[in-house]
Amino acid sequence: MSAHSLIASPFLGEYLLLHPGDARGVKIKAHHYIELQQATAARDRLPGWLCNVAYARWGLSLTDATADESLLIRAPSPYGHGRASYEVNNGCNWGCDHCVYGRKRHEGLAWPAREKLLHILRDAGVLWIELGGGECTIDRHFPETYALAYDLGMMVEVLTNGSTLARPRMLDLLTTRRPYRITMSVYGATETTWDAFTNRRGSFRAFLRGLHAAHEAGLPISLSVVITGKNAHEAAGMRDLAKRHASRVREYTHMSPTFAGEHEPLAQQAPEYLHNRTPFTGCDAGHTSLNVSPFGLATVCKVSRDHPIPLLKEGVAGLSRLGGIADQALQRHSGCTGCTLQKSCTTCMPLVTLYRKANAPRDRYCQWS
Template identity: 75%
Template sequence: MHTPTRPHDLIVSPFLDEYLVLRPGDSSGVKVQGHHYMELRQLATSRGPLPDWLRSAARRRWGLDLGDRTAGDVLLIRDPSPYGHGRASYEVNNGCNWACDHCVYGSKRHEGLSWAPRARLLRTLRDAGVLWIELGGGEATIDKHFPETYAYSYDLGMQVELLTNLSTMFRPHMVELLVSRRPYRVTSSVYGATEATFDGFTGRRGAFKKFMRGLAAAREAELPLSLSVVITEKNAHEAAAMRALAERFAPRVREYTHMSPTFSGGDEPLAQQAPEYLHSRTPFTGCDAGHTSLNVSPFGLATVCKVSRDHPIPLLKEGVAGLARLGGISDRALQRQDGCSGCALQKSCTTCMPLVKLYRKAGSPLDRYCQHA
């Protein structure tokens, strides 16, 4: 099991081609020069005094008074990494306590790594340069090793985002965990504005009450909430009420209206699409997936992203060096293939090639993903 360490006040870390000073649990940061990074690294090792420029920057950015504390007491210094992966999503466990029909995970089996290999996996991600990590599932918080997973990610100097359905957020040990080690974001989804709709959507009686209790607990603890309003044919009649509910609790609200196939190409979520909520999306112009970000399955298999899961890299076997292949895998996955290779509308296409392949595998209607419809 993970033995908790003293939470740090600031993280000093390389991030891609830059150097950042971050406050755990805050999405904002301070960009510094390379010589400042080296200065703080040396001061933390020698337990020297904090430089005045950092005290001033912390006060301006976060209202944080560092007093007369030493660098070793305040700073967690992240080592440089030869691998350029700054972000990762880690599916802690694909099991879930709800049964939503729109879910892209399809069959949600409750399985994942035991603690020892999981801790090794998190250290591997740290060594790969991952500074921002998303912990999700399934429902991550029902995994038996979630508390250690969350705390260890934080203690390794990663900024943590938690994806959760909030069904366990009201429990005292969960609140204590997230208050003592603040995430920079807690993201959840709104599936209904009434008990009947929400419970029907999730297939679980009592889900709405748990969601609202979790929502209230997160707000009381002043956790940084982000809510996604998911609109399908089951709950479209409450779209306006769901938006109002989300805006009451969270400063950051987004809408998801396009249903995608499961990550294995199953068509079940497509039947949940509310046709009136299909609309034009912005063109896909490329992404950093596989180059500066990656996805990790419950068993430590690294892939380009959640959608593009071909040619997985077993991190527990190959270690961080295995990620050197991921950029090439990404470049090949994003190349237009088959009927898309000669398409004259490529520059305005709104769907990446890995997602196109899932839609095709699921036998999706063309209007869900292609302009030629």
Template identity: 70%
Template structure:
């Protein structure tokens, strides 16, 4: 397998190494040179030198077609995507934004076509999630193909399968860009109660320890709700023991279909003040794909989905226009004098409205 990915990314050209957060930015003429070098079987000395300094990797005596995976430019420019492999989950957390976690997704052949479409769209960073993506029957093939197509893959997982030898072999032979797990408690009583699964804490710790021992790049999210807030300091300690990248989330949102149940899990003292929403790249340079291959602006805005398996990569040309429409302030938000201070995008506001959420959860007028 190639050690490095040479790829266009939006308006830049990058050299990336799977499993590493480090990267190199190169000018367009260097990218074109490397495409030529791959066919000439000559490793440029400038590249060997920079790779040695960045990763301590010696490629000076290797053939470019062995060491480099060189991706073609894409006219669509979608550099990032999230793919909900399967919304099914082996845990049953009340705060989950997926509501009823139905175990369903694409068969392998259409899924294989979907991943090629995302590659052709220009996607370099791909987030695989769910649900719990690692319990999907086609997860190993999905992950391996995304890696082999030259994507930097992040996995969102509860960690319950990371201790399995087959999973560790998959992730150590094809190293992910990042593995992100959530911390729901610091004791079995709290963690198992949170997930409503006996033994969940043991599986989480086994997976976390195995991933750490294997040297996988870990990121931990500390989820704060009324059920575990009494263990907040212990959860922080646990998270920092295993990862340098730790984030905290205390703001609960309605489910994607408008269910209000997650809002009941909110720990009131941990509703965070957020920065004003000033726009985002959703739909223009990033997108979300649900378990059935329907592409939308993001995870929150699921209106006007594009069926990628029938529309193909060309269908994504419509996504930017959809994004511009759904992000416009609508209804009671039109003309609001507090728009410049509003912390919620319009699709998120619509989620709260569908859930009949209290106004103080999403609007400054409260």
């Protein structure tokens, strides 16, 4: 098992010092990064300044530790992809009607190919990785996938419905190798509404068991309140539930087509929760971040999936094309070309394309409606 207490890593032109299991990082100078490289190679004691920083930021006492025992050095990468989302397996044990994954098939890579994929992502410079699905924790190779991502020096976030978090083996995995965040969604305030939302009897109780187990284990929890026509009547109760159990709470009210452009999730929209969103001013997806499908296909993001790059075939070098694909995907086209409201548009072009493919009402994505 990896025993590193700290990670020193290049990240988007800077250098970070990180403690696994904690989202708070510390920027360090390039010469400090080099000093830590040398100390690790020579198996020297950690520098005094590092011990002071580790104690002040994370309460870690490392005065007597050697660098090779407690510090993992991430090598620089010429590709600069600092973040990635990896869809471990799109299969799920729940059946939510709003789900953007549509047909949730239980399929993914065998372990040898998955192991190769994670090394490719490490070599691409990925420092922060999101493991999701589907419900990633029910994947047969999730424990190995999670452990290897952690041991390669990635800061791991797990997107889960919480249904497996109370299992002893899962708790042992997540408390031994701590994620910096576990993100779950809130689908109701009562058992009746929750189970109807997921189309699975017992899902509310499974969520609560997982939530309480994670909370008691001191794991970092983030909750997303998802409001649709099925549960809008319990919105206040859902917010209260989330705020009682997590310091980080987000709210999602806009339903989108599936990533394949199917319209079914749009029917779940609660019309009274269609609010004005902030203008889309661009993003760096495809340049500094990427999405990876269950079969190792790299795309700009979860929404923009055209021209996928087969990482297992092309290796990390294939990612050199991703920035150009992203730039092309964000260009306005069709009815958006020359629109005078582009500067205040709230929807990126890849998402507009999905809405159009799903024949969505224009007011869902366009100000001209």
